[in-house]
Amino acid sequence: xxxxxxxxxxxxxxxxxxxxxxxxxxxxxxxxxxxxxxxxxxxxxxxxxxxxxxxxxxxxxxxxxxxxxxxxxxxxxxxxxxxxxxxxxxxxxxxxxxxxxxxxxxxxxxxxxxxxxxxxxxxxxxxxxxxxxxxxxxxxxxxxxxxxxxxxxxxxxxxxxxxxxxxxxxxxxxxxxxxxxxxxxxxxxxxxxxxxxxxxxx
Amino acid sequence: xxxxxxxxxxxxxxxxxxxxxxxxxxxxxxxxxxxxxxxxxxxxxxxxxxxxxxxxxxxxxxxxxxxxxxxxxxxxxxxxxxxxxxxxxxxxxxxxxxxxxxxxxxxxxxxxxxxxxxxxxxxxxxxxxxxxxxxxxxxxxxxxxxxxxxxxxxxxxxxxxxxxxxxxxxxxxxxxxxxxxxxxxxxxxxxxxxxxxxxxxxxxxxxxxxxxxxxxxxxxxxxxxxxxxxxxxxxxxxxxxxxxxxxxxxxxxxxxxxxxxxx
Numbered sequence: 009x010x011x012x013x014x015x016x017x018x019x020x021x022x023x024x025x026x027x028x029x030x031x032x033x034x035x036x037x038x039x040x041x042x043x044x045x046x047x048x049x050x051x052x053x054x055x056x057x058x059x060x061x062x063x064x065x066x067x068x069x070x071x072x073x074x075x076x077x078x079x080x081x082x083x084x085x086x087x088x089x090x091x092x093x094x095x096x097x098x099x100x101x102x103x104x105x106x107x108x109x110x111x112x113x114x115x116x117x118x119x120x121x122x123x124x125x126x127x128x129x130x131x132x133x134x135x136x137x138x139x140x141x142x143x144x145x146x147x148x149x150x151x152x153x154x155x156x157x158x159x160x161x162x163x164x165x166x167x168x169x170x171x172x173x174x175x176x177x178x179x180x181x182x183x184x185x186x187x188x189x190x191x192x193x194x195x196x197x198x199x200x201x202x203x204x205x206x207x208x209x210x
Numbered sequence: 211x212x213x214x215x216x217x218x219x220x221x222x223x224x225x226x227x228x229x230x231x232x233x234x235x236x237x238x239x240x241x242x243x244x245x246x247x248x249x250x251x252x253x254x255x256x257x258x259x260x261x262x263x264x265x266x267x268x269x270x271x272x273x274x275x276x277x278x279x280x281x282x283x284x285x286x287x288x289x290x291x292x293x294x295x296x297x298x299x300x301x302x303x304x305x306x307x308x309x310x311x312x313x314x315x316x317x318x319x320x321x322x323x324x325x326x327x328x329x330x331x332x333x334x335x336x337x338x339x340x341x342x343x344x345x346x347x348x349x350x351x352x353x354x355x356x357x358x359x360x361x362x363x364x365x366x367x368x369x370x371x372x373x374x375x376x377x378x379x380x381x382x383x384x385x386x387x388x389x390x391x392x393x394x395x396x397x398x399x400x401x402x403x404x405x406x407x408x409x410x411x412x413x414x415x416x417x418x419x420x421x422x423x424x425x426x427x428x429x430x431x432x433x434x435x436x437x438x439x440x441x442x443x444x445x446x447x448x449x450x451x452x453x454x455x456x457x458x459x460x461x462x463x464x465x466x467x468x469x470x471x472x473x
Contacts (some may be wrong), residue, residue, distance in 0.1 A: 049269045135256040140265045
């Protein structure tokens with residue numbers, strides 16, 4: 009309650025519009041959740057691959073989040089919570105189209121010897137030359153199960169645990185997918201920036 | 211820690227996900243090993259570049275507006291926001307108690323309406339109160355039907371009831387659970403008549419009363435003094451909501467069915 013009043017004061021004193029009533033709930037939702045609309049839209053576009061579906065996804069996600077806002081635990085990462093709803097909505101819409109719930113292949117260790125070259129290899133300064141468009145294109149060629157962890161970790165800054173909750177898989181799977189996703193991304197970027205020099209895809 | 215071990219852990223280290231002890235060991239190594247420190251610096255720079263350079267698509271203004279409008283609707287009705295939480299707006303309890311079997315074919319006892327029916331009635335009620343009930347105002351049925359093209363992913367038939375004193379106000383697009391619905395608004399004697407067209411997902415209408423007419427099954431239910439008439443045809447559902455009595459609603463349904471028959 010005090011928080012609400014304090015926040016109202018900071019926002020220019022529309023104190024009467026806050027409090028435990030529906031208006032307070034709406035304001036809380038706008039401040040805590042709707043500020044992440046951009047992140048949701050970016051993730052939706054990269055998941056769906058087209059604007060119309062991305063918009064529908066974001067709208068469904070926002071409404072569902074508002075409906076279940078009482079279930080959100082204050083103090084936890086609201087963006088992660090929203091992205092989880094987004095991904096579930098996405099899967100629900102795709103249900104019947106195809107279902108991919110296989111972790112086995114991810115659990116296999118990445119190809120031997122690749123680890124040493126995946127991070128900060130001096131030859132990989134090309135990464136810093138990548139343009140926004142190249143990054144976008146490289147992300148979109150990633151298989152979906154690798155793309156999502158990379159987006160969540162590297163663009164949205166989620167923790168492994170949060171990513172695991174969004175994707176509905178164990179933390180170990182997240183680590184493996186993230187690692188392989190980043191390796192894929194690097195190779196895809198290298199192919200875009202320095203064609204012909206690409207190494208093997210993991 | 212050897213250089214190789216550090217490089218193996220570097221990714222997780224930069225993610226801030228190494229256990230405390232391993233984090234300290236990597237940090238210690240990086241502080242004393244110049245070549246690993248260079249690799250760390252490059253990896254950090256590459257990450258920062260990726261994060262800052264990846265396009266951040268702008269949220270379309272129209273999408274923001276749609277979301278705001280939908281949230282407003284939820285605020286007004288309180289329906290969707292409370293339904294699944296197991297709570298119902300107080301007026302629904304009152305409505306269920308007060309609902310009387312005014313329709314001649316009514317055989318069931320008043321019961322909580324199906325969620326879809328509640329939502330239809332709630333949308334009718336909220337729109338009926340708005341000073342601007344439509345997004346596109348026109349009394350020309352053809353113009354309203356044209357306006358829906360591209361806004362609804364299916365063809366929307368707009369009946370003209372003007373000969374029976376029912377005036378077409380216009381159309382709006384609304385969201386009904388997970389789908390887009392075409393919402394046509396009419397008026398008679400200052401009473402609103404709503405006609406919804408939407409893809410039928412096979413929701414349960416079990417608590418509505420089924421009425422057979424001309425070999426067709428209509429579902430009827432009265433909620434808080436509003437009559438709702440719903441039927442399905444070719445994968446679509448049509449619903450009329452008003453407080454003008456059942457005769458008027460069935461006449462409206464008949465008018466729409468005539469158009470559909472010729473389309």
